[in-house]
Amino acid sequence: MALYEHVFLARPDVTSQQVESMVETFKGIIEGNGGKVEKVEPWGLKTLAYRIKKSRKAHFTLLNIDAPHPAVAEMERQMRLSEDVLRFMTIKVEALDPEPSAMMQKRDRDDRRDDRRGGDRFGDDRGPRGDRDRGERGGERRRRDEDTSSQSEEG
Numbered sequence: 001m002a003l004y005e006h007v008f009l010a011r012p013d014v015t016s017q018q019v020e021s022m023v024e025t026f027k028g029i030i031e032g033n034g035g036k037v038e039k040v041e042p043w044g045l046k047t048l049a050y051r052i053k054k055s056r057k058a059h060f061t062l063l064n065i066d067a068p069h070p071a072v073a074e075m076e077r078q079m080r081l082s083e084d085v086l087r088f089m090t091i092k093v094e095a096l097d098p099e100p101s102a103m104m105q106k107r108d109r110d111d112r113r114d115d116r117r118g119g120d121r122f123g124d125d126r127g128p129r130g131d132r133d134r135g136e137r138g139g140e141r142r143r144r145d146e147d148t149s150s151q152s153e154e155g
Helices: 016-032 069-081 102-117 135-154
Strands: 002-010 036-052 055-067 085-093
Touching: 002 016, 002 069, 016 036, 016 055, 016 069, 036 102, 055 069, 055 085, 069 085
Parallel strands: none
Antiparallel strands: 002 055, 002 085, 036 055
């Protein structure tokens, strides 16, 4: 049997549960035709680089498939008929990667970065600008302004 990586994009207005049921439907088609789905990775709702069928976002899902070509062809035919699938792409590969894909690794790396910072998402836990040390020049400027204001009050 041949090995494939398959990614499909579902409309943004469908729920995550509906996307999962679509995945189960496509898995059933593959398994019914003598293949199996090795891995399913839901990448979530992502912004598209350009509009596809009037949508700016889509639910991305990766399937690693070990199946004969007719099974994959039938799955693709069903996807073409489905109004909920915006696009799909199937690539024949030499070996399936059991590790998480690059998209999932990126998400894990982003989560770890947020945990390391400690503060809010942007790492800005320094407080408002007035609490920061202005340095020597800031202090000189303040003293000069105070001296000028006291002279004008006297004169």
